[in-house]
Amino acid sequence: MISYDASGNINLGFDNQVTPTDGWESTRPDIHCYKDWIYLAWNDLRNGVNEIYFKKSNDMGNNFSAEIPISDNDGFPSERPRLWANQTGLSIVWHDLRENNFEVYYKMLEHNLITSKALVNNKRLSKKDIYDSMNPSVTCDDKTVYVAWEDAADGQKKEIFYSSSPDQGKTFTPTTILTGYAAFGFSESSEYPKIMTHNQNVHLAWARKYSNNYDIFYKGTIVKLIATTPAANSTTAAVNTDIIMEFSKMMNAATLQNAISVLGEQELVNGALSFLNYDAPTGTVSKVKFTPAKQLAANRTYTVRVAGTAKDKTGNSMVGNVMGGFDGIGANDFIWSFGTGSASRPKNLLRNIVNSPNPFNYITNPPGTYFNYSLDTEQAIGEVVIKIYSMSGRLIRTLDMSSNMKGLNQQYWDGLDESGNRLANGVYLYKIHAAVGSDEFVARGKLIVMSERNLN
Template structure:
């Protein structure tokens, strides 16, 4: 015995159900169920051949999502890291999630893990083994049919891309961002979801009713709603029957500004405030003002030099003297350099209800 009884984690509350796999360098990676935050989460630690911990004291958080995460299972990724799978109740049912962590304790996939199976019913008691090529094969028991449990399995590579993805690409060509992908195989009934995130926002939002064209195993989708001066990320998910899974995510794509534009304010009608957005192709002296229908100036919102890009300005429904204006139709006028653009908006004066 070279060493014994070395502490891997001694944090508060309970640490249970440890599982272990080799790190391929004489040491090991250990994952366990951890109660330090109140709910059960998944933590992990790497130790070397002498039993010394190599990562943060008391372990690295693999998942601390809402509700409970149980039954961690792990397999080596062949690069001194590991792929960890567990059953997860954040949806109030048991699902299967996974995370890859590299040799330096950096998680590689989505925060709090990536969905492996979130079908109806429960998916639990996952098991995992290395595929010998940096990925893993995960299996679990599954009662999505509301009858007896069945057994399902999924193979993922080291980037969490199902092996059916052959290639993917995204680019901007006026007037749209185009996303393309090619599969190595396809099943009848397969469907895709396109999600978009406008940086620096942190949340992906599903594009409603995207037009996806198919030619054999090749797919293409064009997003014509992108705004000049904005940067976007896209995520494509594949769904078959009741199972939805991450397929790929694009690099950030910047939409260049080639012209001045003034967008419709939102909300419209305003009550009590509203937001106006516009784009500039380059640095310019900008004046954005609100006028009444008689052409009289109500409020100067911007009067300064601004760099090119997408701009967002809020009007609080007050005039230059700080007083609320009455309900009615107003004009907002953008002057940038020698270009002038104007739009109408409806303002509803906000008032407290009478008792």
């Protein structure tokens, strides 16, 4: 907990030297905290070239582990470590000269004070070429690792490049360029990126050099879906549903027009996209509806894709949630799915269900009870069956209706089972089944039998 002195200044406690006094330079530290863990990494020149060392504490800095080498101590410089931790482990990125020019590398370590098992070890993220890739930055949420760095991949001035991993560092998306100023002339360069994630949004800041002056720039890939109909991952959507998506920002409507597609398990779903809150002066919209050209199939999974070509009004795209490079899916595409339930049915045409008398007995004339119901339909009426069950589910009697018509119908039951025996007093269940056209409708209810000895 943060404490303050009597003057209101923050109290950071005493200086605690974490590197040895060995006559060699230890520079460019980075620090990150996750729950009670504190992680420190730095450049260390003890072997004649910079290597990266690391310490950790699980008691908020009161005690640190022994030094742990992160880079390979192979005689080639490894520099500028950057750290970020999530529930899976600690992500570390740095640039390394092991392949004759600087490239960006990634490692993930488990949360453990004694051991430092590498969950992902020395994965090169930048493209191996003759140009330097340097000054990486890393951030994570609970599912995805994001890395940005500067790279002169085209042989001109530096630009900011980016890659992400949806599986905690095991695999990374193809490299994406996030800036493009060098294309406008040799006087511009983008350097020193810092990438952050918050609430599934990604933010980037960097220094842009122009005419020997640096200025700070920002962009945020902060477009996300805030609501969908049907709900994402639901499994009971109606087969006649429209697909509605609401974005967190106003989107460029023209880019959405061809960016949204719906795929069934084997087929592309044709349909029309409409804009629900279109702003004509700016050509933007945040809520769209996709109406399938025909009814969806029942008990089927459907996948909705918002391609990375969809942009908000300032040119930002959504944060992609899938790997790129297969079946035309791009690194910045966003995908969600839903499932349909059974085929939609018309409303129940069995109406006005009345069982009377209820309770009934065997001393009235006639004994038993009447089932009254109406059929609200113009379609052909097929078989109507009434089934009576005990509370345990045993079928007691089936009544086949001899004639049925639109409107009110009535069926008498003498209260006897299939063998002609009276029922014991108690509660019973009934179900009315009616076939109308190609559909079957069901109504349910309870009835009570009360014998003579219970009437007084």
